[in-house]
Amino acid sequence: MQNQLATMLEEAGREIEACATANDILNTKAKYLGKKSLLNGLYGRMKDLEPSERPAFGNLLNEARQQLETLLNAKSSAIKAQSWKKENTDMDFSMPGMPSSRGGYHPLSIVRRQIDEVFISLGFEIAEGLDIEDEFHNFDALNTPADHPSRNLADTFYVEGGRLLRTQTSTVQIRVMESYQPPIRIISPGRCYRNDKPDPSHSPVFHQVEALVVDKGISMSDLTDTLQNFASIMFGARVRSRIRPHFFPFTEPSAEMDISCVACSGAGCRVCKGSGWLEMGGAGMVDPNVFDILGIDSEIYTGFAFGLGIERIAMLKYNIPDMRILFENDLRMLNQFRGEL
Ligand code: DAH
Secondary structure (H helix, E strand, O other): OHHHHHHHHHHHHHHHHHOOOHHHHHHHHHHHHOOOOHHHHHHHHHHHOOHHHHHHHHHHHHHHHHHHHHHHHHHHHHHHHHHHHHHOOOOOOOOOOOOOOOOEOOHHHHHHHHHHHHHHHOOOEEOOOOOEEOHHHHOHHHOOOOOOHHHOOOOOOEOHHHOEEOOOOHHHHHHHHHHOOOOEEEEEEEEEEOOOOOEOOEOOEEEEEEEEEEEOOOOHHHHHHHHHHHHHHHHOOOOOEEEEEEEEOOEEEEEEEEEEOOOOOOOOOOOOOOOOEEEEEEEEEEOHHHHHHHOOOOOOOEEEEEEEEHHHHHHHHOOOOOOOHHHHOOHHHHHHHEOOO
């Protein structure tokens, strides 16, 4: 049996060496290591040996098996390498690979995600609205008079069927209050559209994030507190915030929100035009008329709302001097944010 084994090994060695394709390897492997192989048969014939001779012979068989496997694997790798070389003669597989460049987030996306995170940490949920809206959600339910100039074609893009591209994310306040009873605590970031010519601080497409909180006992101090929390997390603990009286049809009282200038800390500079303050957006206490339109009892509930401009925040955070830069998508700008989350 030992002779048979030795002859078989010699033959197998020659045959493996002669293999030229992956298929040859498979066939040779089946022939010498498969079920019907001589080697397998020899395992079966061990019982014919004296018990004392069995261990040594078993070892021989195992070694033979290992030897065949090693030869087959080596030949198989050689064949693979050979076929690569044939197909791609110019390639040198020992060269290091080309680094693939990862994309990144657009600065507006980075800021939007940060805003989401800040408000989620403050207990808000995220609500989705619609880009194409109707006059009810964009104007009527927001207590906007029929002759309000913002309804004008010069300000609002109208589409077919009396619909329009929303001019503000305040529409989502209405959609949320239509569907849910208080307590409500949501933000809604999204795209808005206005018939504006692009300039350093305007774009016909821009982004806002709306906030709405409705519950029993909500007051103006909840608004200022939320604003201050947001400003410190977003721009640093030293940033201060304030509100100034203003007017919006859907809030009473209404306010504009400012933060202390992030460039000069309030001393006055070019960024804040010498005032020391930067305008962040509109805010106020939800007008009881809005609650009435939506069937929320204004005797029981009060609420605050605000809307922030996302471009403004991105421009301040990343020192971008002109809003149009955010929409041109020049790779020299975008590459600065590659890989950033
Ligand atoms: N929607 C207003 C705008 O686009 C901003 C705004 C003002 C939002 C007051 C509010 C608010 O939620 O309470 O100019």
